[in-house]
Each structure stands twice: as structure tokens, then as C-alpha cells.
Amino acid sequence: MTPSSKALVPFVSVENMMRLVHHLGIETVLRDLADHIEEDFRRWELFDKTPRVASHSPGGVIELMPTSDGALYGFKYVNGHPRNTRSGLQTVTAFGLLADVATGYPVLLTEMTLLTALRTAAMSALAAKHLAPRGAHVMAMIGNGAQAEFQSRAMQAIVGIDTVRLYDIDPVATEKCVRNLAGSGLCVVRCGSPEEAVEGAHIVTTCTADKQYATILSDNMVGSGVHINAIGGDCPGKTELAPAILKRSSIFVEYPEQTRIEGEIQQLEPDHPVTELWEVISGKARGRQTPSEITLFDSVGFAIEDFSALRFVKAAIQGTPFSEDLDLLADPDDPRDLYGMLQRSAAVSEA
Amino acid sequence: MTPSSKALVPFVSVENMMRLVHHLGIETVLRDLADHIEEDFRRWELFDKTPRVASHSPGGVIELMPTSDGALYGFKYVNGHPRNTRSGLQTVTAFGLLADVATGYPVLLTEMTLLTALRTAAMSALAAKHLAPRGAHVMAMIGNGAQAEFQSRAMQAIVGIDTVRLYDIDPVATEKCVRNLAGSGLCVVRCGSPEEAVEGAHIVTTCTADKQYATILSDNMVGSGVHINAIGGDCPGKTELAPAILKRSSIFVEYPEQTRIEGEIQQLEPDHPVTELWEVISGKARGRQTPSEITLFDSVGFAIEDFSALRFVKAAIQGTPFSEDLDLLADPDDPRDLYGMLQRSAAVSEA
Incomplete structure (x- = not known):
């Protein structure tokens, strides 16, 4: 039977x-x-x-x-x-x-x-395609854990970056990442500090794992024109960026109801203006408006x-x-x- | 690998x-x-x-x-x-x-x-064990669909019924049920109407599938001392019992927040008194208090x-x-x- x-x-x-x-x-x-x-x-x-x-x-x-x-x-x-x-x-x-x-x-x-690692990377790269400065080809990857290579490969395949600048508090994680990206066609640079990693980067991706309010990026590390792809802040109490950066950025989110609880913007007032990414993608709202603007994709991952x-x-x-x-x-x-x-x-x- | x-x-x-x-x-x-x-x-x-x-x-x-x-x-x-x-x-x-x-x-x-058919039947029988009149051994089973045999076998195994009186609007469903219960040790009686099915029954189980306000049991069909096990009313707009029966019954539910939306009691005022079954089982509330009382388990199925x-x-x-x-x-x-x-x-x- x-x-x-x-x-x-x-x-x-x-x-x-x-x-x-x-x-x-x-x-x-x-x-x-x-x-x-x-x-x-x-x-x-x-x-x-x-x-x-x-x-x-x-x-x-x-x-x-x-x-x-x-x-x-x-x-x-x-x-x-x-x-x-x-x-x-x-x-x-x-x-x-x-x-x-x-x-x-x-x-x-x-x-x-x-599949989640792959879709998170594809989502990040899709957001960067719509928000990163024209000609962006260098990414800083801060946090070299399980997501790092997927993020790098997606930004390469979809946005066209050619260089990743790696930093992790644990050099073993960075070595793993360097090893895994060998042969990918990406130029891979080991960095000794977050400050060094963001030097010359057009896209800054943060993806660290601590469940606590952390400051992976401080205000003075983020120059004009950069696109920030913040992956790691994805639950209440877990953030990576200094609030001052958020206040200087144009912020794009997946679903505000969820991001205000789980994302970087949990550090801001509940009515702080944000743009929904679907509106940018479907032409209902503008993405990056000037080359000097700081754009931030406050990614938490959404069911869609x-x-x-x-x-x-x-x-x-x-x-x-x-x-x-x-x-x-x-x-x-x-x-x-x-x-x-x-x-x-x-x-x-x-x- | x-x-x-x-x-x-x-x-x-x-x-x-x-x-x-x-x-x-x-x-x-x-x-x-x-x-x-x-x-x-x-x-x-x-x-x-x-x-x-x-x-x-x-x-x-x-x-x-x-x-x-x-x-x-x-x-x-x-x-x-x-x-x-x-x-x-x-x-x-x-x-x-x-x-x-x-x-x-x-x-x-x-x-x-x-497993859901089995657990729903076990839940019904557990409720009946605590609520049905002492010595209950005859059950009317109205609605002879996929749940009917499981309900009958659980009432037999856990409450000790020896007779089921079957009725369904579709005689083919009843025949299927008779066939499946042959050899179970239960005395199985085919009935031509709901009225005939409830005759002499100590427990009345209703389990029909229409998604609409239906009246499977009308007020005059329910005599004193009966335990009603209402399975079929389990979503908004789907009920089986005449409101008058509910008003004459002591009502027991799994989780009031859910049952008031999905169960038979969606037909009653939102503050109509009900008892939570877990309180009866753990000795915090009384179940059946008199032999003539009508007890009703308004079952919708709960995650626990x-x-x-x-x-x-x-x-x-x-x-x-x-x-x-x-x-x-x-x-x-x-x-x-x-x-x-x-x-x-x-x-x-x-x-």
C-alpha cells in the first residue's frame, strides 16, 4: 500500500x-x-x-x-x-x-x-542595488560569521563589487572567510580594526551576533555617500549602530511595524521617518537622492x-x-x- | 558525507x-x-x-x-x-x-x-470522564464523518460507553461508520433522525462539517442530565447548537479567549459564564454538580x-x-x- x-x-x-x-x-x-x-x-x-x-x-x-x-x-x-x-x-x-x-x-x-543565508544576502544586495552610490565596488564586511561570505558573493553577483574588506573581533573568523572567498574573483583584504575596514568602502555591511546593545559602527566611522547594510540588529535589545549614525542617514526598512521593534531604529523615536523598501522598488518612493547622502538598509528579515x-x-x-x-x-x-x-x-x- | x-x-x-x-x-x-x-x-x-x-x-x-x-x-x-x-x-x-x-x-x-483525530477524540473523552453523568454508557453520534469512529472508540476506552447511536444527513456516512465499528465491541445503532439518535443517550456528540450557523441540536432534543460534546463548531460562523441549549447548560471550555470567537459560545454574550476545563481537571473548579444538570464541552481544539x-x-x-x-x-x-x-x-x- x-x-x-x-x-x-x-x-x-x-x-x-x-x-x-x-x-x-x-x-x-x-x-x-x-x-x-x-x-x-x-x-x-x-x-x-x-x-x-x-x-x-x-x-x-x-x-x-x-x-x-x-x-x-x-x-x-x-x-x-x-x-x-x-x-x-x-x-x-x-x-x-x-x-x-x-x-x-x-x-x-x-x-x-x-536558504535563509542565501535570501538574506540576496535581499541585502537587492537593497544595495537600489540604494548604494553609483559605481560602488568596495564593501566593508564587519562580522565574519556564517553570513559574511553569502553577503559578499551576493554583493558581487548583484551589485558588482570587486573588493571586500573584512574585520571581525575574532581573527579566526576572518581567516575562515578569506579561505572561503579564495577563488571567488573578489579581492579580499584583512583589516585589523573596523576603522580600517571602512576605509574607502562604498558599502558597509555589519553582521555581528551579540544579543545586546553594541556599537559596531560609531558616528565618526561613517563618511558621506556610504550605503550601510545593517544585518545584525534583528531583535529587541540587539543593535549595532550608534544612534548618531541613524540620525544622519536616510533609513529604508522592510516592514516598519516589525523593524521599529527589532531593527536599529528601535533606538529612535517611534515616529522617526523611514521609507519602505518596496515603495522604492516599485517606484512609489525615491531611494538615494544625492551622492553624498548616507543610506541605511535596516534589515531584520521579513516573511515575504x-x-x-x-x-x-x-x-x-x-x-x-x-x-x-x-x-x-x-x-x-x-x-x-x-x-x-x-x-x-x-x-x-x-x- | x-x-x-x-x-x-x-x-x-x-x-x-x-x-x-x-x-x-x-x-x-x-x-x-x-x-x-x-x-x-x-x-x-x-x-x-x-x-x-x-x-x-x-x-x-x-x-x-x-x-x-x-x-x-x-x-x-x-x-x-x-x-x-x-x-x-x-x-x-x-x-x-x-x-x-x-x-x-x-x-x-x-x-x-x-494524530489530531486521535487527540480530539481523547480530549472529548477526557472531558466526558470529568463531566458526563455517572454510569453514562450510551452516546449519540451526530455527524458520521472522519471523526465519528475515533470519538466512539475514545468514549469506549476512556469513559466506558457500550452503545453508539449514529445519525448523519448522509446515510452513506453512517454505513461507513457502522462498518468500521464492527468488531469494536460497541453496540452500534443506526438512527433515522437526530431525535432518534439522542433517545436514551447520556452523551451527545455533535460533529458536522458545514461552515455556517446550523442547528444540529434544537432545544427540545436535549433532556436533563445529558453531557453534550460539541466538536463541529470550531471557527467563526460555524456552530451546531441552538442558543437556548447553551443557556440551559453548564459550559466548559478549553481556552475562553479562543472559544468565544470559534466555539458554540460565539452565539452568547461575551461575558456569559464558562468554566475552564483545566480548572476542573486540576481540582480548582467543580465539574458536574447534579445528576440533572446539562453539561456542555464546547470543544474547539487548543494548542496545548x-x-x-x-x-x-x-x-x-x-x-x-x-x-x-x-x-x-x-x-x-x-x-x-x-x-x-x-x-x-x-x-x-x-x-
């Missing part, structure tokens, strides 16, 4: 996600992800938007991030546990699901730890980006061997006969 | 859930589920309780139901699409996940379509019951072959080296 096709949900394991990325090439994946996000940001208004549903505990947070465009429904499960690395675990792990709104049936289950990433995976696995069918849904011949299905399965397994 | 044990999450497919039920026996499963729910209802106050997160569409609803006891976090994905049966699909499908709060790592992924069911499955599969390991979590040797893991996997797959 094999389950019918209605019972089966395509599942993309970590192994298969890696195979898919190698099959397509990471640059193509990052560009395709950015395209899917851009498409969804253009139709932002039709999405069902709710802030994430968070369950906080002393060690971290577990979140569910649902959204829907009316035809598909998606959600991501994601945790954030800063102390996990001490026991050899990931700070952030994630998986996601896409379902058909008309029937409620899941149509894709996938790992999202890798995960939705776009899930859509990308669903399309990308078609006709490939990079998914397996999971017997996740009970599918009796007669939908009202769930008990009969259970009974008949006993007869079969005893036979 | 096989994933490390940290990457793997035990997964219980529909097939394996059926095997597990047959391995243990359905009576044992129902009793164990009721025991797990009872345990969790006794420590109700320590749970993180939020109403379900619902995404409504013209065809139905998709919901996420999260909760946590501080050590474990669980959520259920569940849809409700009444028109699904027309295209041979289940009205309700579900899956669930349990995670370790300390690390955020998932520890169990399981089908929950079957799913949490109990997930705990049950996690314990029950230990040492059995009824789960498989899913490569759901990326697990690099160095948690900060997600990109390196991806790179090295290419080298391996090319080799």
Missing part, C-alpha cells in the same frame, strides 16, 4: 539544497532569489502581512513567520540562540513550508538554514522574503532529482474514512 | 503513525493521549498561550498553533477547507513539530492528520492538546522503527562556517 500522490509533499533536505546550489551555481541562485524577492516587493500590497510570532526564552527565541499572496501560503520556522555555538550548534536554523491556499495542502517542505525564497525553490527543483517525496498527509480513498484507512493498514501490515 | 546527528530530525510519516497505532493498539493510544493531555492540563498555568495564528481565504483557513511549556516548544500546521471533499481531498490535514526550547533545534516532525499529542509521539517512538531521520538542519563542523560546508559539499559531489 503506497501513499497516493495527494499524500506526498516534496521535501528538500540540506544535502539536496546544497546539490541544487551547485547545480545552478551560487551566483545564479543569488540573482534568481533577488529577482523573486523583487517581484514580490512590487506586489507588496496584496500580501497578508503579520509580524512574526515569537516565543522568547532565556536562551533565545523561536519564531514562526507566515504570509500569503492569496494563491500560496508560506511560513518559516526559525530559531535564534546566540549561545548555541558554544555547544557546536548553529545560532540560527530554519525550515519552511509552502502550501496551496485553495486546498490548504502543503506543496513544499524545505530546509531553510542555508522567505516566501519569495520558497517560491524560488519550488520552481528550481522542477525536473531535478533534488527533492524527495515525504508521506506527510493522510489520504484515505474516501476523505471521510480516515478510520477505515487506519484499519485497513493494519490488515495490510499483518498480511 | 553523511549529515551528523545534529542535522537529523526524527520524522513520523502517515504510514509510520498507522504502524505505531497498530503496534500499541488504538485503545492504549487513546488512553495514553488522554493521560498526556490530563498531565498538561494540570500544569496549564505554566504554558505560553496564544490564540492560533489564522490565515483566512474564501476556500478555508490555514492555521499555526504554537505553544511552549518552557522546556519544549510545539506547533501544529492545520488547514480547514470544507469544500476539499468534493475533489477527493481531506477537509483537515495537519502536521506538527516539537523543538527543544534551550537550543531551538527541532526534535520531532510528525504527520498530525491522524497538540503539544500533549506531540509529547506522546516523541515518547512512543523511542526504541521502535516507526520514525525515519530527516536531514532538515544544516550542521557545519564549525557553526560559523555555513559557506564552507556548502563549498566542501561541491568538492565531494564532483569527486
Whole structure:
């Protein structure tokens, strides 16, 4: 008795996600992800938007991030546990699901730890494409943890940077990053301080992991014309930038209701003006207006980006061997006969 | 390159859930589920309780139901699409996940379509154990759909009923139910009307599927001393009982904030007195007080019951072959080296 096709949900394991990325090439994946996000940001208004549903505990947070465009429904499960690395675990792990709104049936289950790193990088690069100064080709990467190489490769593939200037409080992290970016075509520069890293950079990306008010960038480190891509401040109490920088910047956000709680702008008054990035992407608002302006993308990660990433995976696995069918849904011949299905399965397994 | 044990999450497919039920026996499963729910209802106050997160569409609803006891976090994905049966699909499908709060790592992924039917039946029987009149042994089962046999078997295993009186607007559903309950030890009576079904019944269970204000039970059908187990009214606009019955009954609910929106009591004033079932189970409130009282369990299903069911499955599969390991979590040797893991996997797959 094999389950019918209605019972089966395509599942993309970590192994298969890696195979898919190698099959397509990471640059193509990052560009395709950015395209899917851009498409969804253009139709932002039709999405069902709710802030994430968070369950906080002393060690971290577990979140569910649902959204829907009316035809598909998606959600991501994601945790954030800063102390996990001490026991050899990931700070952030994630998986996601896409379902058909008309029937409620899941149509894709996938790992999202890798996929989130990829979509976060694609999102950053998409924002930089719209906000960074013309001709930007040098990025400072402050914080050389799990996100750093993905950020660098996305900025290379989508914005066209050719140089990354790396700094981390832990030189081992920087060495790992240098090693991983060898052969990428990027010119990689090790820096001994954040000040050194930002020298000559057109884009400054901050991505550090401490859950506390930190000042990774102080006011005097940020010159005119720079685009700041602030990734690490993404939950209450966790910020990376000095408030003075925020006050000098034009600030762009994903979803203000969420960013005011979780982003860098939690340090500002609740009515401090910000521009929603979807408005820039869809031509309803202006992005960078002068070459000397400081633009800041206060990134916290929003459910629609995960939705776009899930859509990308669903399309990308078609006709490939990079998914397996999971017997996740009970599918009796007669939908009202769930008990009969259970009974008949006993007869079969005893036979 | 096989994933490390940290990457793997035990997964219980529909097939394996059926095997597990047959391995243990359905009576044992129902009793164990009721025991797990009872345990969790006794420590109700320590749970993180939020109403379900619902995404409504013209065809139905998709919901996420999260909760946590501080050590474990669980959520259920569940849809409700009444028109699904027309295209041979289940009205309700579900899956669930349990995670370790300390690390955020998932520890169990399981089908929950079957498991929800089992836990809903166990919950009904647990409520009846505390509320039904002493010596109750006859149940009317109005609505003979997917839940009917599970409800009957749970009332048999946990409350000790010996007779079910079946009625459905569709005689085919009743025949299916009669067929499935043959050999269960229950005396099964086909009835031609709801009025006939409730004759002599100590417990009346209603479980019909229409998403509209319906009156499955009218006032004159409910005599004194009866316990009503109302399952079908479980979302806004969907009710089964005449308001007059509610006004004559002592009403018991799972979580008032949710039941006032979704349950039968959405027909009453928002301050109509109700008793929380956990208070009865933990001895803080009285259940049935007189033999002539009408008790009503206005059941909508709450996240804690799913949490109990997930705990049950996690314990029950230990040492059995009824789960498989899913490569759901990326697990690099160095948690900060997600990109390196991806790179090295290419080298391996090319080799």
C-alpha cells in the first residue's frame, strides 16, 4: 500500500539544497532569489502581512513567520540562540513550508538554514542595488560569521563589487572567510580594526551576533555617500549602530511595524521617518537622492522574503532529482474514512 | 558525507503513525493521549498561550498553533477547507513539530492528520470522564464523518460507553461508520433522525462539517442530565447548537479567549459564564454538580492538546522503527562556517 500522490509533499533536505546550489551555481541562485524577492516587493500590497510570532526564552527565541499572496501560503520556522555555538550548534536554523491556499495542502517542505543565508544576502544586495552610490565596488564586511561570505558573493553577483574588506573581533573568523572567498574573483583584504575596514568602502555591511546593545559602527566611522547594510540588529535589545549614525542617514526598512521593534531604529523615536523598501522598488518612493547622502538598509528579515525564497525553490527543483517525496498527509480513498484507512493498514501490515 | 546527528530530525510519516497505532493498539493510544493531555492540563498555568495564528481565504483557513511549556516548544500546521471533499481531498490535514526550547533545534516532525483525530477524540473523552453523568454508557453520534469512529472508540476506552447511536444527513456516512465499528465491541445503532439518535443517550456528540450557523441540536432534543460534546463548531460562523441549549447548560471550555470567537459560545454574550476545563481537571473548579444538570464541552481544539499529542509521539517512538531521520538542519563542523560546508559539499559531489 503506497501513499497516493495527494499524500506526498516534496521535501528538500540540506544535502539536496546544497546539490541544487551547485547545480545552478551560487551566483545564479543569488540573482534568481533577488529577482523573486523583487517581484514580490512590487506586489507588496496584496500580501497578508503579520509580524512574526515569537516565543522568547532565556536562551533565545523561536519564531514562526507566515504570509500569503492569496494563491500560496508560506511560513518559516526559525530559531535564534546566540549561545548555541558554544555547544557546536548553529545560532540560527530554519525550515519552511509552502502550501496551496485553495486546498490548504502543503506543496513544499524545505530546509531553510542555508536558504535563509542565501535570501538574506540576496535581499541585502537587492537593497544595495537600489540604494548604494553609483559605481560602488568596495564593501566593508564587519562580522565574519556564517553570513559574511553569502553577503559578499551576493554583493558581487548583484551589485558588482570587486573588493571586500573584512574585520571581525575574532581573527579566526576572518581567516575562515578569506579561505572561503579564495577563488571567488573578489579581492579580499584583512583589516585589523573596523576603522580600517571602512576605509574607502562604498558599502558597509555589519553582521555581528551579540544579543545586546553594541556599537559596531560609531558616528565618526561613517563618511558621506556610504550605503550601510545593517544585518545584525534583528531583535529587541540587539543593535549595532550608534544612534548618531541613524540620525544622519536616510533609513529604508522592510516592514516598519516589525523593524521599529527589532531593527536599529528601535533606538529612535517611534515616529522617526523611514521609507519602505518596496515603495522604492516599485517606484512609489525615491531611494538615494544625492551622492553624498548616507543610506541605511535596516534589515531584520521579513516573511515575504522567505516566501519569495520558497517560491524560488519550488520552481528550481522542477525536473531535478533534488527533492524527495515525504508521506506527510493522510489520504484515505474516501476523505471521510480516515478510520477505515487506519484499519485497513493494519490488515495490510499483518498480511 | 553523511549529515551528523545534529542535522537529523526524527520524522513520523502517515504510514509510520498507522504502524505505531497498530503496534500499541488504538485503545492504549487513546488512553495514553488522554493521560498526556490530563498531565498538561494540570500544569496549564505554566504554558505560553496564544490564540492560533489564522490565515483566512474564501476556500478555508490555514492555521499555526504554537505553544511552549518552557522546556519544549510545539506547533501544529492545520488547514480547514470544507469544500476539499468534493475533489477527493481531506477537509483537515495537519502536521506538527516539537523543538527543544534551550537550543531551538527541532526534535520531532510528525504527520498530525491522524494524530489530531486521535487527540480530539481523547480530549472529548477526557472531558466526558470529568463531566458526563455517572454510569453514562450510551452516546449519540451526530455527524458520521472522519471523526465519528475515533470519538466512539475514545468514549469506549476512556469513559466506558457500550452503545453508539449514529445519525448523519448522509446515510452513506453512517454505513461507513457502522462498518468500521464492527468488531469494536460497541453496540452500534443506526438512527433515522437526530431525535432518534439522542433517545436514551447520556452523551451527545455533535460533529458536522458545514461552515455556517446550523442547528444540529434544537432545544427540545436535549433532556436533563445529558453531557453534550460539541466538536463541529470550531471557527467563526460555524456552530451546531441552538442558543437556548447553551443557556440551559453548564459550559466548559478549553481556552475562553479562543472559544468565544470559534466555539458554540460565539452565539452568547461575551461575558456569559464558562468554566475552564483545566480548572476542573486540576481540582480548582467543580465539574458536574447534579445528576440533572446539562453539561456542555464546547470543544474547539487548543494548542496545548497538540503539544500533549506531540509529547506522546516523541515518547512512543523511542526504541521502535516507526520514525525515519530527516536531514532538515544544516550542521557545519564549525557553526560559523555555513559557506564552507556548502563549498566542501561541491568538492565531494564532483569527486
